[in-house]
Amino acid sequence: MVRAWIMDESDADKRLPHMTEPPQMVDLDYLKELGILYYKLDADNWKEEGKLDEIRKERNYNYEDEVEATRETLPSYDATLEMWYEEHIHSDEEIRFILDGSGYFDVRNRNDKWIRIETEKGDMLILPAGIYHRFTMDTKDFIKAKRLFSGVPVWTAHKRPQEEHESRRNYVKNYSPM
Numbered sequence: 001m002v003r004a005w006i007m008d009e010s011d012a013d014k015r016l017p018h019m020t021e022p023p024q025m026v027d028l029d030y031l032k033e034l035g036i037l038y039y040k041l042d043a044d045n046w047k048e049e050g051k052l053d054e055i056r057k058e059r060n061y062n063y064e065d066e067v068e069a070t071r072e073t074l075p076s077y078d079a080t081l082e083m084w085y086e087e088h089i090h091s092d093e094e095i096r097f098i099l100d101g102s103g104y105f106d107v108r109n110r111n112d113k114w115i116r117i118e119t120e121k122g123d124m125l126i127l128p129a130g131i132y133h134r135f136t137m138d139t140k141d142f143i144k145a146k147r148l149f150s151g152v153p154v155w156t157a158h159k160r161p162q163e164e165h166e167s168r169r170n171y172v173k174n175y176s177p178m
């Protein structure tokens, strides 16, 4: 089961879990209210399983590629990781299916607190357009993910603040986060 929690405010290593004491876990309904969708897939047999294809058809995801984050395989590793961790939005959904490894997707909740979502092999996460978020590796320092998209992919990250951005306005209207 995917776990998610309200992050502590410590400025220790971002790759650590940053749970509060006691932990403040949140569930899938909580994430859903922020517009986030979650699926569990079979990362070793996703073709045979057919679930990914169903989601693809249903949500019109007609583009996909793969990204593997290791110092050897990811161009400009340090700079890319830094970019992923800067709070931002996209004009489209961010869709990731974790094929191997693990990592943390952080999203802002309605009170502007960080919610940390722990993803690992088999987890598929869809962040809505306009949600403030960021990504970090965990201490295992390895993740491989399928990126999906509807149409010609646009990966542009718009750094916060973006209150006038159309996708942000729509997000706020639909999910009234603050």
Ligand SMILES: CSCCC(=O)C(=O)O
Pocket: 067, 068, 069, 084, 094, 096, 134, 135, 143, 144, 145
């Ligand atoms: C390796 S998947 C997570 C990183 C990423 O693709 C992103 O933040 O856009």
Ligand SMILES: [Fe+2]
Pocket: 088, 089, 090, 094, 133, 134, 157
């Ligand atoms: Fe992003």
